[in-house]
Amino acid sequence: MYAIVVGGGKVGLNLTRELLDKGHEVTLIESRRDRYLKMEEELGHVVQYGDATELWVLERAGIQRAGLVVAVTGDDEDNILICQVARDKYLVESFIARVNNPRNRPYFDLLGIRPAVSATDLILRLIEHEVPEYGLVHLLDLPGESLEVIEIQVTEGAPAVGQKVSEIDLPEGSLVISVLRGGGGFVPKADTVIESGDEVLVCLDPGLEDQVTPQFATA
Amino acid sequence: MAFILIVGCGRTGSAVARRMLAAGHEVSVLDDDPLSHDRLDSDQETSWEDAGGRFTIGKAIERDALVEAGIEQADVFVASTNGDNTNLTISQIAQKMFEVPRVIARVMDPARAEWYESQGLETVCPTRYAIDVFEQELSSLGSGS
Numbered sequence: 001m002y003a004i005v006v007g008g009g010k011v012g013l014n015l016t017r018e019l020l021d022k023g024h025e026v027t028l029i030e031s032r033r034d035r036y037l038k039m040e041e042e043l044g045h046v047v048q049y050g051d052a053t054e055l056w057v058l059e060r061a062g063i064q065r066a067g068l069v070v071a072v073t074g075d076d077e078d079n080i081l082i083c084q085v086a087r088d089k090y091l092v093e094s095f096i097a098r099v100n101n102p103r104n105r106p107y108f109d110l111l112g113i114r115p116a117v118s119a120t121d122l123i124l125r126l127i128e129h130e131v132p133e134y135g136l137v138h139l140l141d142l143p144g145e146s147l148e149v150i151e152i153q154v155t156e157g158a159p160a161v162g163q164k165v166s167e168i169d170l171p172e173g174s175l176v177i178s179v180l181r182g183g184g185g186f187v188p189k190a191d192t193v194i195e196s197g198d199e200v201l202v203c204l205d206p207g208l209e210d211q212v213t214p215q216f217a218t219a
Numbered sequence: 220m221a222f223i224l225i226v227g228c229g230r231t232g233s234a235v236a237r238r239m240l241a242a243g244h245e246v247s248v249l250d251d252d253p254l255s256h257d258r259l260d261s262d263q264e265t266s267w268e269d270a271g272g273r274f275t276i277g278k279a280i281e282r283d284a285l286v287e288a289g290i291e292q293a294d295v296f297v298a299s300t301n302g303d304n305t306n307l308t309i310s311q312i313a314q315k316m317f318e319v320p321r322v323i324a325r326v327m328d329p330a331r332a333e334w335y336e337s338q339g340l341e342t343v344c345p346t347r348y349a350i351d352v353f354e355q356e357l358s359s360l361g362s363g364s
Contacts, residue, residue, distance in 0.1 A: 053304050055330040077280065077304040081331075089334055104280060107308065110316055 001025070004066045006052040006082050007073035008035050011098065015070060016046065027061045031073075053081050055089070063090045072098040076107070083113045114144065136213055139201065149177070149203050152216040156196040160215045166190035171211045174204035220244055224293040224319075226279045226309060227300035231325065231345070233258035235297060240272050247273035249288040250300075279309050290317045298324040307335055314340070 001024050005016050008030035016028045020043075028043065029052040030036040036049040050057035052071075063069070069086040071079040079097045086092040099105050099118035108116040125137065140149040154161060160168045165176050165188045178201040179188045194200065194216070202212055221244050225236045228250035236259060240246045248259065248267075253276050259267035267274060277284025279300050290296065296313040298306035303326050310324040323341045326332035332344035 053331070054328060055334065075304070077302065077308040080308050081304045085331075085334065088338065103282075106282070106316075107280070107312055111308075111311060 001067040002062070002065055003027075003068040003070065004029065004052075004058070004061050004063060004086075005070045005072065006079075007071065007098075008032075008039050008047065009072065009074060011072045012070075013039060015072065016043065020046070029057060029061055053078050053085075055085065058082075058085065058090070063092065066090070066092050067094060068092070069095040071095065074100055076100050076104045080108060080111060080113055084111060087112075136209075136217065141206075146205055147203065148206050148209070149201060150209060150212070151180075151199055151201050152213060154194060154196055154198040154200060154216045155218050158196070158214075158216050158218050160194045160200075161196045163194055164190065165192045165194065168194070168215055170202075170215060171208050174202055174208050174212050177201050177203045221294040222247070222289065222292050223295040223297065224249065224285075224288055224290055225297045225299060226250070226285075226288075227298065227306075227325075228252070228255035228258055228274075229299065229301055230258070232297070232299035235299065236272065237263075240267075240270060245271070245273075247275065247289045247293075249275045249277055249279060249284060251276065251278045251284075279305055280312075285309075285312070285317070290319065293317075293319050294321065295319070296322045298322070303328050303331055307331070307340070310340055 003019055003024055003026050005012050005026060005028045008028055012028060016026050019026045026046055028039065028047045029050055030039060030047060031051045033049065036047060039047045048061055052058055063086060069083065069092050071082040073079055076099060083095045083097045086095050097108060097113045097116045099108060099116045102118050102120045105116065105118065137151040138148065139151050176188055178185050179192065180199040181195065200216055204212055223239050223244050224247045225232050226249045228248050232248065236246050236248050256267065256274050259272060259274065273289065275284060275288040277287060290313060296310065296319040298310045300306055306324040306326060310322045313319040313322045323343060326335065326342045326344050327346050329344050329347045332342040332347065336342045
């Protein structure tokens with residue numbers, strides 16, 4: 001696959017190296033001359049100099065035949081514009097945008113720029129994962145695929161405690177895919193009994209969260 | 220009388236703001252640089268606020284700043300910061316999130332201006348004007364052949 005990566009900071013540069021390692025054809029576009037010259041020593045013609053929000057720069061990089069555009073500059077407006085133009089003007093099939101300021105995420109959503117990845121959000125999720133009092137953690141959201149994975153801390157007295165997985169009153173479109181207990185995790189069987197203190201991973205259709213959570217966690 | 224929100228108080232934004240206020244419209248200006256306010260006051264007998272203008276300090280992309288500057292009441296939204304991509308992004312926010320009836324974006328790059336114009340966004344491209352005027356001025360040279 002041919003991928004265009006925009007923004008040669010730490011993220012863009014390492015991403016480019018990884019994609020090259022995996023055998024993909026990659027062009028990295030960087031608008032700062034000093035950064036460009038430094039990266040050119042390592043990557044040669046893979047790096048191009050220019051402002052990728054200018055259409056001719058994207059065209060020079062061959063965006064018409066790109067299967068993936070990754071916009072990881074340090075500027076959210078630039079990332080939005082690059083993905084929008086890639087999608088709407090050049091009909092690029094896949095794109096990924098970086099969100100630098102999580103407060104700008106609603107704008108990415110508004111303009112349909114998905115997936116949009118924010119390092120702050122990812123770290124926040126890991127913190128939530130490490131700090132159980134949050135109760136419920138979103139591990140994965142794939143709105144395009146209509147799929148979510150959440151992690152729930154099972155509390156004492158919850159309806160699911162002492163019940164077999166098959167007996168828990170879960171709505172259609174949800175499934176317990178993993179149980180974390182005593183430092184280890186396993187995939188439950190129909191007759192696995194849920195204990196208080198377990199953490200369960202549940203795969204579900206978006207919107208079912210409010211029906212699923214009460215089975216495992218009492219408010 | 221219309222309520223006009225102008226984002227970006229540079230040479231263009233401030234001049235448009237002053238003219239629109241003089242024309243009797245309600246005008247609110249948003250810029251993240253407090254010093255940009257001076258452009259609204261210079262050579263004027265009364266201060267911008269005394270003349271009835273509004274000025275808000277804040278980042279163009281920030282929702283709270285846009286709301287404080289009155290985007291929810293705006294009839295017209297003018298994006299004239301010095302960044303094309305900022306102007307194009309906030310214009311779409313004004314259109315789609317706040318449903319401002321009329322939105323105009325300044326875009327210096329003719330190619331981007333043309334593309335977004337074709338996507339239904341009203342754009343003003345000063346570069347294109349300059350190129351046209353230069354071409355006209357130089358037309359007296361005649362053809363080189």
